[in-house]
Amino acid sequence: MAATTFSLQSIVRPNILALKPYRCARDDFSSGVLLDANENAYGPALNPTSDAAVASAGLDINRYPDPHQTDLKNLLAKFRNIPGPEHFFLGVGSDEVIDMIFRVFCVPGKDAVLITPPTYGMYSVSAQINDVEVKKATLTLDGNFQLNVDEIEKQINANPNIKVIFLCSPGNPTGSALSHESIRRVLTLPNYKGIVAVDEAYVDFIEDGKEGSTATWVTQYPNLIVMQTMSKSFGLAGVRLGVAITTPEIASYMNATKAPYNIASTTSHVAQEALQPKGLDILHKHIAVMIEERGRLLEAFKSIAGLGKVLGTNDSNFVLVEVLDKDGKPSNERAFGVYTDMAKRQGLVVRFRGTEIGCEGCLRITVGTPEENETVIRLLTEQLGS
Ligand SMILES: Cc1ncc(COP(=O)(O)O)c(C=O)c1O
Known part of the structure; x- marks a missing residue:
């Protein structure tokens, strides 16, 4: 050590x-007639054909969890x-x-x-x-x-x-x-x-x-x-x-x-x-697609004139990118304007991070589906020029 x-x-x-x-008592005994924890032995108050009842079938949700x-x-x-x-x-x-x-x-x-x-x-x-x-x-x-x-x-x-x-x-x-x-x-x-x-x-x-x-x-x-x-x-x-x-x-x-x-x-x-193996298979497929889509966003950002540097080393499922003013300097005012305009008028919500130290003018954009990422590229191009 x-x-x-x-x-x-x-x-x-x-x-x-x-x-x-x-x-x-359940720490010591977990099976039998369980009348130790003031649970409801009659079962959950759910319509038995409802989605919630079907989704939780077999889970004994009238009982406390392990x-x-x-x-x-x-x-x-x-x-x-x-x-x-x-x-x-x-x-x-x-x-x-x-x-x-x-x-x-x-x-x-x-x-x-x-x-x-x-x-x-x-x-x-x-x-x-x-x-x-x-x-x-x-x-x-x-x-x-x-x-x-x-x-x-x-x-x-x-x-x-x-x-x-x-x-x-x-x-x-x-x-x-x-x-x-x-x-x-x-x-x-x-x-x-x-x-x-x-x-x-x-x-x-x-x-x-x-x-x-x-x-x-x-x-x-x-x-x-x-x-x-x-x-x-x-x-x-x-x-x-x-x-x-x-x-x-x-x-x-x-x-x-x-x-x-x-x-x-x-x-x-x-x-x-x-x-389970099937779940882990899906996990790995999703990660691979997200990493690929992250790369596509980074590539597309290079040709949007009003975007500056991508900060950090891009090891996450988001990117942190600078928005520039007309003089080519990172600008909180412009980044915040783009952020609010896209959210209010165009329904695209990203995160303004410009007030964090070292993140002047930055937007943090989560990698979405290919269609969502297309929307990001299109709206940022509209806002910030190509
Ligand atoms: C760095 C970091 N830690 C923890 C969390 C919280 O994760 P959870 O959903 O597990 O509470 C977040 C959520 O955004 C995060 O960014």
Whole structure:
């Protein structure tokens, strides 16, 4: 194990260390006549021929779901090449995983986290909700959006109350995967005793041949939590399944802290189906098409006069592109104008990201279907000239 100075017990919140987790009879007995949990033995209040009843047939949705979700974790472990289910915490989207990290490690009003802007907004929102201070070490603003490890180290040395460093790879809104070498440096910073949380929501969109997921590193680093989600590559944003892959010790604290039945039976059922060979086949086909379509958008953007540089290294299912003013400079005013005009008049909604550091004049555009991408190219050409 690396990071030899790391002691989990010294960074978990004292109230979580002392927590006696909620236990139910179902932890010990899960079959027989089940009159232990005040469920409704008569069944769901659903028209039996309705879509909802048909879709949930066989799932016993009048019963609470499995609090441990071991079958689902086993499938995830196999898919991500992780030794076993004990390495997992599952949340209601990775947004719950992010919140759980705050709740397990950060004492409100006392501790801090470090983020690397421009980055995903929920780290700061969750910090505010949990009354935790946010420190920042900006990514390199050379167009590649990589970690500035020296700046991270400076912040760590100046703020010993930093308990978690949130890294996003590939980043949102940057689209840049962080170099593995830089992530390893952060994991082993000599004076850092806290957690490194690597958000890999977009990891499946990194092209083969480039550095990919860090999830398997959880057997090497005692301070690593890797966050993934089924909302992006799996196309299951509506089922809300977020995944934390970490050490069994960290996972056990996160699992002890969660609400007992946080993962719905329907969510688990759909996610398990997606992890079967047929589902994985579709996943890989979709990823390949999205990567191809991303390339097509990037190519088309080159001949739209009012678009400037594409920022980042395009490792996600979106692109981040500059809108230029008449003098050829990135312009928030023009980008915001194009954004609102396309949304209001033409029904195409993209994301204005110009107020994020290093993203002056930028729109973030999700890769859609080939037809949707045609619409993007046509409307941007109309707006910004060819
Ligand atoms: C970087 C990043 N992390 C996490 C999330 C949240 O994902 P989920 O749908 O699993 O809550 C998003 C959603 O856009 C994201 O961009």
